[in-house]
Amino acid sequence: MNNDETIKKIHQQLHTQNIKGFLAPTEAEALFHLAYTSAALGPCLEIGSYCGKSTVYIGSACKLTENILFAVDHHRGSEEHQLGEEYHDPDLYNVQLNAMDTFPTLRHTLNQFDLEDCVVPLVAPSQIVVKKWATPLGFVFIDGGHSEAQATIDCLSWASQLNPGGILAIHDIFDDPARGGQGPFRALQSVLSTGKFNWISQVESLGILQCCAD
Ligand SMILES: C[S@@+](CC[C@H](N)C(=O)[O-])C[C@H]1O[C@@H](n2cnc3c(N)ncnc32)[C@H](O)[C@@H]1O
Numbered sequence: 001m002n003n004d005e006t007i008k009k010i011h012q013q014l015h016t017q018n019i020k021g022f023l024a025p026t027e028a029e030a031l032f033h034l035a036y037t038s039a040a041l042g043p044c045l046e047i048g049s050y051c052g053k054s055t056v057y058i059g060s061a062c063k064l065t066e067n068i069l070f071a072v073d074h075h076r077g078s079e080e081h082q083l084g085e086e087y088h089d090p091d092l093y094n095v096q097l098n099a100m101d102t103f104p105t106l107r108h109t110l111n112q113f114d115l116e117d118c119v120v121p122l123v124a125p126s127q128i129v130v131k132k133w134a135t136p137l138g139f140v141f142i143d144g145g146h147s148e149a150q151a152t153i154d155c156l157s158w159a160s161q162l163n164p165g166g167i168l169a170i171h172d173i174f175d176d177p178a179r180g181g182q183g184p185f186r187a188l189q190s191v192l193s194t195g196k197f198n199w200i201s202q203v204e205s206l207g208i209l210q211c212c213a214d
Pocket residue numbers: 020021022023047048049050051052053054055072073074075076077078102124125126127143144145150
């Protein structure tokens with residue numbers, strides 16, 4: 001099966017199994033290709049797995065390249081997922097805990113897509129995980145908290161973990177405030193202003209940067 005056939009199969013399986021998430025098909029395809037082509041540069045890492053939509057595309061590329069995806073999420077949901085907020089999903093709310101809990105769904109997704117041997121879920125806030133991180137990465141996908149403060153912390157702290165030539169992809173980039181929140185867009189500008197990254201391209205709302213060579 002070639003990569004296009006693999007991506008088509010994932011699209012179909014996600015649709016059939018009704019995996020919840022926030023990712024356009026073209027963005028998902030771009031994530032797959034970026035993870036696939038950067039595999040020689042180091043492991044992949046994503047911030048914000050939710051129910052595993054982005055995770056299955058990056059994870060499937062890792063499986064094919066014998067790479068690993070570290071999937072970071074505290075699984076308590078972002079601000080917009082909380083009770084009473086715009087993107088709250090009652091199916092993902094744990095009444096006993098009185099909190100969102102998407103981790104059981106992510107585990108189910110990984111099992112369904114046979115990705116338990118190449119995706120390592122890290123259930124913690126990204127700012128805690130990065131404190132002791134010591135493995136240079138080949139590809140980082142940022143889709144966690146979307147406030148300017150959180151997105152900027154995530155982008156700057158994880159961008160610095162990439163190997164030269166490594167790829168940083170940031171979701172929900174909208175240069176026009178009428179189309180979406182500005183947190184990730186401003187975070188991307190902060191990364192570019194370090195002078196250590198080049199702008200590569202944008203696929204729908206997915207902004208793609210590359211770490212400059214040493
Ligand atoms: C927009 S959703 C991710 C969507 C997912 N990438 C997809 O393809 O469907 C954002 C996720 O980020 C997580 N999140 C928010 N802030 C976080 C933080 N500081 N550390 C870790 N995860 C965080 C939330 O729990 C939520 O699951």
